[in-house]
Amino acid sequence: MKTLRTTLWSTFFAMLLAAGPALADKYDEALQTFKSEKESAAFFSKSAGYALFPTIGKAGLGVGGAYGEGRVYEKGKHIGDTKMTQVSIGLQAGGQGYSQIIFFENQAALDQFKSGNFEFGANVNAVVLRASAGGTAGTTGASASASAGKEEKANTGEYYKGTVIFQFVKGGLMYEASVAGQKFSYKAVGSK
Numbered sequence: 001m002k003t004l005r006t007t008l009w010s011t012f013f014a015m016l017l018a019a020g021p022a023l024a025d026k027y028d029e030a031l032q033t034f035k036s037e038k039e040s041a042a043f044f045s046k047s048a049g050y051a052l053f054p055t056i057g058k059a060g061l062g063v064g065g066a067y068g069e070g071r072v073y074e075k076g077k078h079i080g081d082t083k084m085t086q087v088s089i090g091l092q093a094g095g096q097g098y099s100q101i102i103f104f105e106n107q108a109a110l111d112q113f114k115s116g117n118f119e120f121g122a123n124v125n126a127v128v129l130r131a132s133a134g135g136t137a138g139t140t141g142a143s144a145s146a147s148a149g150k151e152e153k154a155n156t157g158e159y160y161k162g163t164v165i166f167q168f169v170k171g172g173l174m175y176e177a178s179v180a181g182q183k184f185s186y187k188a189v190g191s192k
Contacts (some may be wrong), residue, residue, distance in 0.1 A: 027071060030054040030099045033168055037129050039157055040101065040166040047103040049074040049110045051082050051184070058174060059095035064088045068100070072186060074110060080188040082113075086181065096172035100126070102165050109162030119183040126165035127157040 030052055034040045043050070049072065056068030066086035071078050084100075104110040112118060157164045 026054040027052060030101075030168075033099060034101045034129075034166060037166070037168070039127055039129060040103075043103040043157065043164060043166075047105060048107045049079075049104050051102040051104075051113065053082075053084060053100040055097055055170065056084060056100055057095070057097055058086070058172075060088055060092040060174075062089070062092065064092050066182070070100075072110075072114065078189060080114065080186055082187075083185045085183050092174070094172065094174040096174040097170040099168040099170060100165065102163055103159075105159045105162045105164070112162070113184065114186050114188070116186045118186070119181055120163075120165075126167045129166055129168045 034052075035044060051070050051072045053068040053070035056066055058064065058066035065088065066084070068084045070082045070084065072080040072082050102113070104113060157166060
């Protein structure tokens with residue numbers, strides 16, 4: 001058990017290092033992935049902006065966490081940088097890497113994110129763009145989601161409280177029934 005826990009934490013920290021300062025090509029690659037997926041492509045033209053995370057690393061064994069660095073865009077222009085952290089407690093084991101994009105329905109939703117104190121509870125669902133299934137439970141509610149292969153996808157994504165989230169699983173395997181929430185920070189381009 002101790003060896004497995006050490007291995008999972010080592011994997012988690014390796015994923016954190018990989019999710020460190022991302023090069024422009026990682027952002028371009030993630031952006032093209034979301035633009036090429038039918039479910040997320042339409043949101044680029046009908047949103048006030050978006051936050052893009054090329055790689056988020058997630059791991060846990062009883063206690064877990066996730067971390068990723070991203071950029072915030074308004075009308076296609078890079079306006080700031082963001083960091084996502086997540087701590088989870090509950091039945092979970094494994095590690096996973098994924099890309100994530102959050103679309104903001106209007107200027108008010110984008111401004112709320114830019115306030116620098118933004119978080120999602122466990123009741124928020126993401127549309128998963130690769131075959132995957134998952135569920136979470138939290139202090140604000142419970143949810144479960146599943147996505148089939150490309151030809152059988154039923155999830156199309158709808159705004160919920162001004163945001164819609166898409167994730168693209170890059171690799172790994174994560175079993176999770178945990179209490180979790182994503183928290184975000186924001187720093188405008190050029191600010192100290």
